[in-house]
Amino acid sequence: MENQEKKRILSMYQCTGTFTLGNYLGALRNHIKLQEEGYDCVYALADLHALTVRQVPAELRKYTKEAYAWLLAMGLDLSKTIFFIQSQVPEHCQLAWLLNCYTQFGELSRMTQFKDKSAKHADNINAGLFTYPCLMAADILLYQADYVPVGADQKQHVEIARDIAERFNGIYGDVFTVPEPMIPKHGARVMSLQNPLSKMSKSDENQNGNISVLDDPDTIMRKFKRAKTDSGSEVRFGEGKEGVNNLMGIYAAVTGKSFDEIEAEFAGKGYGEFKPAVAEAVIAELRPIQERYREIVADKAYLEETYRAQAPKAQAIARRTLSKAMKKVGLVQ
Numbered sequence: 001m002e003n004q005e006k007k008r009i010l011s012m013y014q015c016t017g018t019f020t021l022g023n024y025l026g027a028l029r030n031h032i033k034l035q036e037e038g039y040d041c042v043y044a045l046a047d048l049h050a051l052t053v054r055q056v057p058a059e060l061r062k063y064t065k066e067a068y069a070w071l072l073a074m075g076l077d078l079s080k081t082i083f084f085i086q087s088q089v090p091e092h093c094q095l096a097w098l099l100n101c102y103t104q105f106g107e108l109s110r111m112t113q114f115k116d117k118s119a120k121h122a123d124n125i126n127a128g129l130f131t132y133p134c135l136m137a138a139d140i141l142l143y144q145a146d147y148v149p150v151g152a153d154q155k156q157h158v159e160i161a162r163d164i165a166e167r168f169n170g171i172y173g174d175v176f177t178v179p180e181p182m183i184p185k186h187g188a189r190v191m192s193l194q195n196p197l198s199k200m201s202k203s204d205e206n207q208n209g210n211i212s213v214l215d216d217p218d219t220i221m222r223k224f225k226r227a228k229t230d231s232g233s234e235v236r237f238g239e240g241k242e243g244v245n246n247l248m249g250i251y252a253a254v255t256g257k258s259f260d261e262i263e264a265e266f267a268g269k270g271y272g273e274f275k276p277a278v279a280e281a282v283i284a285e286l287r288p289i290q291e292r293y294r295e296i297v298a299d300k301a302y303l304e305e306t307y308r309a310q311a312p313k314a315q316a317i318a319r320r321t322l323s324k325a326m327k328k329v330g331l332v333q
């Protein structure tokens with residue numbers, strides 16, 4: 001295993017659509033902060049994972065570049081963090097194959113995401129969808145990551161990566177760092193504005209349910225004004241008020257106010273005033289990032305040069321781990 005001084009964090013993002021406010025508040029914003037907190041961060045766009053569901057090729061390319069530019073606009077600092085595109089580092093596929101041979105059919109069939117996605121895409125239950133945890137384990141183990149930030153619902157992914165690493169290490173000695181899930185302190189879970197019982201998702205068919213980080217102010221205002229609430233009018237956190245709870249969570253995450261403060265601020269004012277206030281706060285939060293984003297995407301040469309320069313940095317780490325694993329299993333070097 002590598003002898004790193006700083007603890008390494010690995011996180012990857014799917015580029016199956018434009019990031020949502022959920023991705024932003026629940027993950028990206030916190031991950032950007034980690035680079036200032038003394039961690040060695042390695043982040044990537046998981047374009048290979050995106051292929052487990054049928055993609056429109058031109059859109060996948062567009063979303064990948066868009067996502068790359070968005071993280072730069074958010075302040076990702078390439079002097080501290082490695083940020084690359086997964087398919088530009090072929091070691092991911094190479095290690096994934098090895099790990100496939102150390103992963104049991106039974107454990108893959110128990111993965112919730114496989115069950116969910118095969119139900120959702122019944123016409124395309126491909127082998128990649130089934131074995132994606134091996135690619136995900138390769139993503140993590142190649143970088144000898146100590147921590148993987150995950151939402152509570154994603155712990156299963158890190159657990160299977162840990163099982164595979166421990167199995168491999170058990171046979172061949174310490175090849176991989178066994179990663180731990182890192183549950184974020186401020187990991188707001190943002191729900192759909194149209195169905196507050198399901199999470200806000202890029203690929204939601206009802207685009208009124210999600211706020212894209214690139215939505216313009218009018219669209220954001222319209223979507224919040226139409227957000228599903230309940231038949232009451234009191235801005236108060238409580239059972240059966242999932243829509244309002246979600247709006248309060250968003251407002252709290254963006255303004256830093258507590259739920260008590262929010263309830264006091266909107267006492268006697270009703271949803272009619274609360275919804276536009278949430279929208280305004282989100283618009284103000286996203287505006288400066290959107291401005292930087294527009295500058296970055298306008299400079300195509302800069303963007304391309306930047307992501308191309310990052311792949312070899314990732315590859316230098318990945319290759320060391322891969323060679324070690326290949327040697328251990330008996331492949332001629």
Ligand code: AQP
Pocket residue numbers: 012013014015016017020022023024025026027028149150151154187188189190191199200201202203204
């Ligand atoms: N609604 C959400 N609230 C809080 N956090 C969220 N994340 C995603 N949705 C929410 C977190 O964002 C990170 C990156 O996720 P991802 O892009 O790899 O994929 P995902 O979780 O599958 O996101 P989507 O938007 O739901 O994508 P699709 O529609 O393609 O499945 C993760 O840390 C995730 O927890």
